[in-house]
Amino acid sequence: MKKIVIIGSNHAGLAAINVIVNSGIEAELVVFDKNSNLSYLGCGTSLFVGKQVESINNLFYTSKDAYETKSSKIHINTEINKIDFIEKVVYAENQEKVEIKTEYDELILATGANPIELNLEGRDLKNIHTVKIFQDCQVVDQLLEDEAIQNIVVIGAGAIGIEMAEAVKRRGKSVDLIEKKATCMSNYFDPWFSEDMDACLMDNDIHLHYSEEVLAFQGEEFVEQVVTNKAVYQADLVLIAIGFQPNTGLGKNKIRLSEQGAFKVNLKQETNLPGVYAIGDCATIYSNALEKDTYIPRATNAVRSGMIAGSTISGIDLESTGTQGTTGISIFGYNMVATGLNLSEAKKARFDVLYTEFEDLQKPIFMEENHSVKVRIVYDKNTRRILGAQLASYHDISMGIHFFSLAIEEKVTIDKLKLTDIFFLPHFNQPYNYITMAALGAK
Numbered sequence: 390m391k392k393i394v395i396i397g398s399n400h401a402g403l404a405a406i407n408v409i410v411n412s413g414i415e416a417e418l419v420v421f422d423k424n425s426n427l428s429y430l431g432c433g434t435s436l437f438v439g440k441q442v443e444s445i446n447n448l449f450y451t452s453k454d455a456y457e458t459k460s461s462k463i464h465i466n467t468e469i470n471k472i473d474f475i476e477k478v479v480y481a482e483n484q485e486k487v488e489i490k491t492e493y494d495e496l497i498l499a500t501g502a503n504p505i506e507l508n509l510e511g512r513d514l515k516n517i518h519t520v521k522i523f524q525d526c527q528v529v530d531q532l533l534e535d536e537a538i539q540n541i542v543v544i545g546a547g548a549i550g551i552e553m554a555e556a557v558k559r560r561g562k563s564v565d566l567i568e569k570k571a572t573c574m575s576n577y578f579d580p581w582f583s584e585d586m587d588a589c590l591m592d593n594d595i596h597l598h599y600s601e602e603v604l605a606f607q608g609e610e611f612v613e614q615v616v617t618n619k620a621v622y623q624a625d626l627v628l629i630a631i632g633f634q635p636n637t638g639l640g641k642n643k644i645r646l647s648e649q650g651a652f653k654v655n656l657k658q659e660t661n662l663p664g665v666y667a668i669g670d671c672a673t674i675y676s677n678a679l680e681k682d683t684y685i686p687r688a689t690n691a692v693r694s695g696m697i698a699g700s701t702i703s704g705i706d707l708e709s710t711g712t713q714g715t716t717g718i719s720i721f722g723y724n725m726v727a728t729g730l731n732l733s734e735a736k737k738a739r740f741d742v743l744y745t746e747f748e749d750l751q752k753p754i755f756m757e758e759n760h761s762v763k764v765r766i767v768y769d770k771n772t773r774r775i776l777g778a779q780l781a782s783y784h785d786i787s788m789g790i791h792f793f794s795l796a797i798e799e800k801v802t803i804d805k806l807k808l809t810d811i812f813f814l815p816h817f818n819q820p821y822n823y824i825t826m827a828a829l830g831a832k
Contacts, residue, residue: 390415393702394479394491396469396639397499398422399429400688401669403451404695405497405702406461412703418461419491421481423468426523427453432688434526435549438533439556445526464489472496474643474662495664495702498640498652499695502633502670502686507544511606517627520553529553529628533560538625541565542615544603546573548718550630551586554595555720557628565622566590567598567615576734577716577727579765581746582781589723598622633686635671647673649684656708658698666701668694675711677798678729678776679738685714713794717787726790729777729797732767741770745803747827751784753815760784764827766793766803773802789824803831 393409395402398420409418426449433448442448453463466484473480479496481489504519506512516532518525532538539562543554546568554566572583573590587597598617606627607614615622635651637644645653645661652660652667656675660667669691673682690712700707717726735742746765752758762782768775778793780786796806806828813820 390417391494392417392419392492393495393497394493395420395497395499396422396479397497397501397669397671398427398456398463398465399424399499399501399669399691401501401691401695402497402499403428403456404692405499405668405699406456406695408696408699408705409703410461412699412705414703416702419493420456420461420463421467421469421479421489422463422465424522425466427451427456427463427465429523430688431521434520434529435552435556437526438530438553439559441556441559445523445530448523448526469639472639472643474640474665477664493664496666497695497698497702498644498660498665498667498671499669499691500636500639500671503636504629505632505634507603507629507631509603509605511608511612514606514608514612515610516612516625517606517629519629520549521633529626532626533557533562539563540623541626541628542567542622542624543628543630544568544615545630545632546570546597546599547576547630547632548574548716550628551590551718551720553628553630554590555593558593558595563596564594565596565598565615565624567601567603567617567622569600569602571600573597573599574718574725577714577731578725578779578781579732581765582725582727582763582779585763585781586718586720586723586725589721593721633670635684635686637671640665640667647682647684649673651684653682654694656697657701658694658709659701666698668698675709677711677713677800678735685712687712687714687716689715710798713797715790715794717790722783723781724783724785724787725779725781726787727777727779728790728794729775730767731777731779732765735767735776740776742767742776743770743832744768745827745831747823747830749819749821749823749826751782751786751818751823753819756815762786762823764789764823766806766827766831768803768831773804774800775803775806792824803828807831 670686715728748763760783767777
């Protein structure tokens, strides 16, 4: 019976466990995680903090006990000190300081990603936090219960930063949102979209401070001020949300890394070391838009990569189909979704790009419940291949982005969309659908 060790038991690790156990292969499965829980849905942190979710328990979809009934031994609250990749031994230590030495035949690294820090003057002051794990959610929620904490500064206007700004505002606090770039979510959305989100944030009394760089934190024991290159902001609580970096320390100098610092893997999640796999936010993934490996930390990518590694170990032939980096956000009812590359990212990747866009009401004008919808499709000028798409509306247009995600994966051209069969019914859309109209407007 072979022995499989998995380090990390959140979305990617759990997906791998499910596939291995359900495959019916004869294997001993040992899992390690440094956290006290598993399956925390971090995307729900802002919803709980903003009191849009009643019970924090609903942010977990399984438990340690549930998996130990699946022939899996799970060690939580356990740190991995080192891995001997030659002798195939994992050295761990639990919270009682007891060393656990475990040999393996095959190893899956699902070590995830760590929040990017701001190592600035005053960072050691109290009430400055990153937001990722369950414990972060608990700490922030408890701090917001304190009436003395009124001024919150959120650093970073990516998805997590915006979501936390909304959550804190829903708790009745004053919010300053600081971002180094000129708009929010600029890695995913062009200004035509992000400026609408900026307007939504300002309409809900969130104070935006873009094109500003944080230089220091000030205070005595607790943070009191955030200093940028343009101003000083009062702060009782600071939330840092400037992105994530792959957690790859356990494979240092042994496993090849990408230029983004992630474990380099092939389409079967295999690293350069035989019998060692990397999955989830610690690993690379193939981008169908870029047509090369990249780093896109997403729960959806994590789950699929875990399924692939689990299948490979179980003798099932399954390879990654890549990703489009599809994403979405909903803030105060305004919805934005995107897939592939936006205009600036496509140009950065040296594509010769064009785009087409269209804006209209979601439904015919005689329908009472109706909202404007905007769409932009980015495509390669030479091959006509669709590289990316963005949609935004107060209507729920989220499912439409999957249409474009598949189009990118299958290398569909912009011209192919012009007469694509899209049904019409007034309850849902217009006879001249905005996707059709955008495609017809392509140069």
